[in-house]
Amino acid sequence: MAGDLLDSRGRGEAQWGLPAIHPEGRKFGIAALGISLVFALFAWETLAWPMAFLSLGVFAFFRDPERVVPQDETSIVSPADGKIVQIAEVAPPRELVIADGSGTRGLGEEPVTRISIFMSVFDVHINRTPIAGMVQRVVYIPGQFLNAELDKASEDNERQHILVERSDGVQIGFTQIAGLIARRIVPFVKPGDTLGVGQRVGLIRFGSRVDVYLPAGTGSRVMLGQRVVAGETVIAELGKQPLREGVSQ
The missing domain is CATH 1.20.5 (Single alpha-helices involved in coiled-coils or other helix-helix interfaces)
Structure with missing residues (x-):
């Protein structure tokens, strides 16, 4: 239940x-x-x-489907079902960094670890918040519908940025990106909403990608090519930067 x-x-x-x-x-x-x-x-x-x-x-x-969501304070869970297609050190999107007039602070400008999760048409497309907290920003950006696996999809495709902040000030930014087939991003949340970790925040129709921007000093616990489950797979632990290696087989 x-x-x-x-x-x-x-x-x-x-x-x-x-x-x-x-x-x-x-x-x-x-x-x-x-x-x-x-x-x-x-x-x-x-x-x-x-x-x-x-x-x-x-x-x-x-x-x-229902998901069993980890409740410990250090875990950051996957916002999407799918495959890890990119792990890179990049600067967060401008929309999550600059002042937006609301009085809420954005992410820092320094590079952080970005984990990109590709969802095929066979994956569950309900997206979930990686941490508990208050929604600070929801920013929709119209754009193109390039293959979501391409790196430039993060900047060129239709997308929606969401910024969530915990009560202790820890922030997570993540981006829903429309893909080659996807044609609509459907939000379930708005600024000011309070979320529990793993709570549903929206969906993307039909095949797409989600980028997660980890807090500074936090690295990925997942590997390229690994499949993850929204709300269940721990993709990072706050303040830890482990090196994990795997063999494709």
């Missing part, structure tokens, strides 16, 4: 169940299913079956 406490010693209760479908996707799935039924009524089976499979694909794309 959502909200239940589970731990690493086997306490709590977990059961298997079908994931929920996010309301944002139900209308698309129901529309595709309705068109399939119309085709079936007119005995147009060559069109009915593809539309039926399309409706199943839409429902699967918008699935919204």
Whole structure:
């Protein structure tokens, strides 16, 4: 059940169940299913079956499974399901650094570790906050729809920056980036909202990327090519810069 406490010693209760479908996707799935039924009524089976499979694909794309979110203060969790495609030292985006007139402080200008997570159309596309805290900024930037795996997608594509600050002043900036197929970023939060770690913040339709800008002095715990799970995989620990090595096989 959502909200239940589970731990690493086997306490709590977990059961298997079908994931929920996010309301944002139900209308698309129901529309595709309705068109399939119309085709079936007119005995147009060559069109009915593809539309039926399309409706199943839409429902699967918008699935919204529960996640068991780590609650310790040092963990930064992944904001997205997908594959780690880039880990680099870069300056944070200008929109997360400059004063925006709201009186809230932005990130520093010095380079930090950026972790880029690519989501294919087969991944869950609900994004979650890496830390608990208050939403300080939500900045939408219109742009292009280049392949989200490209480095320049961080600066050229349609994107939305989100800045979250903990009560102790620790800040995390992350960016939802539309991709080659994605055509809309749907936010669930606004400035002033208070979030728990791993809480849902938005989604991107259909195949995209999320960049996470770690706090200064914090390095990646994940490796290139590794798959991560939103709200569950710990991608970094505050103040630690571990070196991890892996072999692709």
